[in-house]
Every structure is written in C-alpha cells, then in structure tokens.
Amino acid sequence: MDVTFATPRGREFTLEVWYFATVREVKEAVGAREGVPVASQRLFLGGRELDDDARDAAHYGVLQGSRLLLLLPDDPPPPSAPAxxxxxxxxxxxxxxxxxxxxxxxxxxxxxxxxxxxxxxxxxxxxxxxxxxxxxxxxxxxxxxxxxxxxxxxxxxxxxRQPPAAVGGGNGARNNQQRIAVKVKFGARAVALEVGATDVVRDLRKEVERLRLPVRDGGGGYFFVYKQNVMDEDRTLRWHEVKNGDTIEIFNGTVTGGA
CATH class of the missing domain: 3.10.20.90 (Phosphatidylinositol 3-kinase Catalytic Subunit; Chain A, domain 1)
Structure with missing residues (x-):
C-alpha cells in the first residue's frame, strides 16, 4: 500500500509498504529512503503517535493512502488534537x-x-x-x-451518490439490478462494498482483487463464508440470502469437496 510521509518543514514523499508491516519496518523503509536513523523517527497519524515499534502499522489505522507526520529530533512538537x-x-x-x-x-x-x-x-x-x-x-x-x-x-x-444508470446494451437488466451494501471482513478489518444482489460470488472476488485488499496470507488462496457457511462462487448473493448491511468473511486456504 502507498503511504505518504510529511515533515513539519513541508517535505513530502510516498513509500510503498506492506499492509502488515510493523511500525519499525515502516521506519526502516523511511530510513532506507531518507537516510534517517530509526531511533530518530517519530510517526504520527491524526495526532496519535505510532509509539510501539513491534505493532503492525494497521493497528494504528494506517491504510492505503494514509498520510503520516514524520517528526525528527530538531522538529517542533506536533499540534495537539482533541482526543x-x-x-x-x-x-x-x-x-x-x-x-x-x-x-x-x-x-x-x-x-x-x-x-x-x-x-x-x-x-x-x-x-x-x-x-x-x-x-x-x-x-x-x-x-x-x-x-x-x-x-x-x-x-x-x-x-x-446514486449508482450510474444503465445506458443501452444487453447488460441493462444487470445494471438495473438491486444494489446492496455489504461488509467484507478479513482478519480484524472490514471494508464496505456495494454489489449487485444478483452478482455471483465470483464477481465479489473480482471486486476484492480490483481493490487489492490484503486478503492473502502468504500468497495462498482464500474463500468466502456467510453465516458460517462456505459460499458457492457460482451462486448469486441473493441465492445465499445476503441482505443489505450483512457481513461476508474471508478465510485463507482452499475448499475441497468430500469423497
């Protein structure tokens, strides 16, 4: 994921860091780019310091597109924000x-x-x-x-914002289908997505991969679970009785059929 770093003196730069990188690993990436020792860095997100180097940066809410304040020993203290x-x-x-x-x-x-x-x-x-x-x-x-x-x-x-209206073509019925908002949960995080009620689960997989969500642990496969049942990727969300506001979970691994 891409994270932007800004200093009190107006310098900005963007680095690509691993979603599950620790705070220390993020600081090491900054050090490799800027030549700043890890021990000299303090990182802040929204006024909160990332003060535990052993924790994942995601614990502090660091996401794709986040903007961190990089504070060095000679910099003035960060402005305080209401807790x-x-x-x-x-x-x-x-x-x-x-x-x-x-x-x-x-x-x-x-x-x-x-x-x-x-x-x-x-x-x-x-x-x-x-x-x-x-x-x-x-x-x-x-x-x-x-x-x-x-x-x-x-x-x-x-x-x-309203979904875009269908414009001619053979996909009109699909474009005019009912839209529902669901949460896709992987680990401790959840992302809201808007999908079609008649989309098949395989379409949901395409959306997850289009957004580059960090759902793969170690590069393996993954599957979807709804209400403790593994979802059939060739069936629609409506067939699975998924409703507006429901949560679909992602688990790493593969599903194999029985004998």
Missing part, C-alpha cells in the same frame, strides 16, 4: 441528522461504517460522500487531519 471527536452529520437523504462519538485518530472510512450501522444501511458506506465545508473527506485520512475544533465538535454533511 475525542463528536461528529454531527446532517443527512438530507434520510431527512435527519446523526451524532457519533469517535476518537481523533479514527479514519473517515470508520466514520462511514458507523453511519451505515447507525442508519441500518440508509447511508451505505460504499456510496456515501462526507463533506467538511466544501471539501470532500478522504477515506484513508483521520478525523484529526480535518482540524476538529478545540471542543472536539465537527459538523459534517453526508451525500448519498
């Missing part, structure tokens, strides 16, 4: 507002997941755009990146 953030979300699409309590290091993607849960899928994470003022919030960024006020109160507007 807790209360997000007031106005949602014209559902005719009401939603208030959520999060931490400053929580990502925008996490906020969208909570909104989907709180609204029973009325604000699907895969199609909801969030705005602070006129700026659209980016999934990989932390709430602290949007400078919440000292009292920790943020005002956000949610806009639900």
């Amino acid at each position: 807790a953030v209360r997000v007031a979300v106005s949602a014209p699409a559902i005719g009401r507002g939603v208030a959520l309590d999060l931490r400053a290091p929580d990502t925008v993607a996490r906020l969208k997941e909570l909104l989907q849960d709180r609204t029973d899928g009325a604000l699907p994470a895969a199609r909801t755009a969030l705005f602070v003022g006129k700026a659209e919030m980016e999934d990989a960024k932390a709430l602290a990146d949007y400078d919440p006020p000292a009292d920790g109160a943020m005002e956000v507007c949610a806009v639900v």
Whole structure:
C-alpha cells in the first residue's frame, strides 16, 4: 500500500509498504529512503503517535493512502488534537441528522461504517460522500487531519451518490439490478462494498482483487463464508440470502469437496 510521509518543514514523499508491516519496518523503509536513523523517527497519524515499534502499522489505522507526520529530533512538537471527536452529520437523504462519538485518530472510512450501522444501511458506506465545508473527506485520512475544533465538535454533511444508470446494451437488466451494501471482513478489518444482489460470488472476488485488499496470507488462496457457511462462487448473493448491511468473511486456504 502507498503511504505518504510529511515533515513539519513541508517535505513530502510516498513509500510503498506492506499492509502488515510493523511500525519499525515502516521506519526502516523511511530510513532506507531518507537516510534517517530509526531511533530518530517519530510517526504520527491524526495526532496519535505510532509509539510501539513491534505493532503492525494497521493497528494504528494506517491504510492505503494514509498520510503520516514524520517528526525528527530538531522538529517542533506536533499540534495537539482533541482526543475525542463528536461528529454531527446532517443527512438530507434520510431527512435527519446523526451524532457519533469517535476518537481523533479514527479514519473517515470508520466514520462511514458507523453511519451505515447507525442508519441500518440508509447511508451505505460504499456510496456515501462526507463533506467538511466544501471539501470532500478522504477515506484513508483521520478525523484529526480535518482540524476538529478545540471542543472536539465537527459538523459534517453526508451525500448519498446514486449508482450510474444503465445506458443501452444487453447488460441493462444487470445494471438495473438491486444494489446492496455489504461488509467484507478479513482478519480484524472490514471494508464496505456495494454489489449487485444478483452478482455471483465470483464477481465479489473480482471486486476484492480490483481493490487489492490484503486478503492473502502468504500468497495462498482464500474463500468466502456467510453465516458460517462456505459460499458457492457460482451462486448469486441473493441465492445465499445476503441482505443489505450483512457481513461476508474471508478465510485463507482452499475448499475441497468430500469423497
């Protein structure tokens, strides 16, 4: 995954790091690129320091596209962000507002997941755009990146984007099918996706691979499980009775038939 590093003096650079890299391994990558000793580096995401070198960077919410503050001994201390953030979300699409309590290091993607849960899928994470003022919030960024006020109160507007309309051709029926939002869970992480109810499970696999989700452990295969049952990749999500807001799990390995 690509992670951007920024220094208080205005320098920025991007490195590709392994999704399961430890904080130390991330610092070693920075050291190899910039010649900065690991012991001299401090990394921050959304005002929170990645202070345990042995932990995976993902533990601190580092994702594809994340932006980390790189602090060196001669740099000024990072600006403090409120530890807790209360997000007031106005949602014209559902005719009401939603208030959520999060931490400053929580990502925008996490906020969208909570909104989907709180609204029973009325604000699907895969199609909801969030705005602070006129700026659209980016999934990989932390709430602290949007400078919440000292009292920790943020005002956000949610806009639900409609799926593209079908334009002629033989795929019209497929394009007009019912869309549902599901969570695909792998390990401790979950990603919201929008899929067609009549898509086969194999289509879900294509979407997972298109997004380059880090689902393979050691480069092997993987399979999908819904409600503790292995999913048939040639059957549709509707056949498996997958509904809006449901969770589909990914497990590493292969499934073989019985004798």
